[in-house]
Each structure stands twice: as C-alpha cells, then as structure tokens.
Amino acid sequence: MRVVGLSLEAGQEIPEHRNAIPVALIVTVGTLQFHDGVTWAEVEAGQMLLINPGERHRYRADVVTSAYLVYAGLPGVRSRPWTLRRR
Secondary structure, three states, X not given: OXXXXXXXXXXXXXXXXXXXXXXXXXXXXXXXXXXXXXOEEEEEOOOEEEEOOOOOEEEEEOOOEEEEEEEOOOOOOOOOOOOOOOO
16 A cells, blocks of 8 residues: 655646556545546545546646545556445
8 A cells, every 4th residue: 555645736737647556535635626537526625535447537626735645556466446335
C-alpha cells in the first residue's frame, strides 16, 4: 500500500489518466470535482471515492482542496475491483 498527498489550488486540474491498481481517494479539505469520462461529480471533505484499475478519470478543484490517494496493490499483479459489499 502507498499513500500520496494531493493538494490543488483553486482552478488546478489533473488531466485524464488511468491507474494500474485500485485507488481510494479521501478528500480532507475542500471539494474535488471528479470526472469519470461521462459525468462530473463532487467529492467533499470527509468523503471517499473508490477507483478501479483501468478506469479513466480526471480531477479539478474549484476551491483549495487536499486529499490522500491510497494505492492498494502492486502494478503488474492482478487486482480485484473495489467492492463495498458486506461479507
């Protein structure tokens, strides 16, 4: 597992990309605009977004925003998609 801090100023954008491993995005300050290739959605402070491997996405911030990206797994190792189902 790897944790990376993300800090965006108002108006900053991360261009469209894909990840090879699952990512949990946890917003700690502000609101992150998330685009999944079709629609925009907001992830607010205190909320988490799960991104499956290979999913195209991009981010932007309309206000100062901070988040953590938690990468779960290793590139090249077959990973399972995220699920919130209960066992």
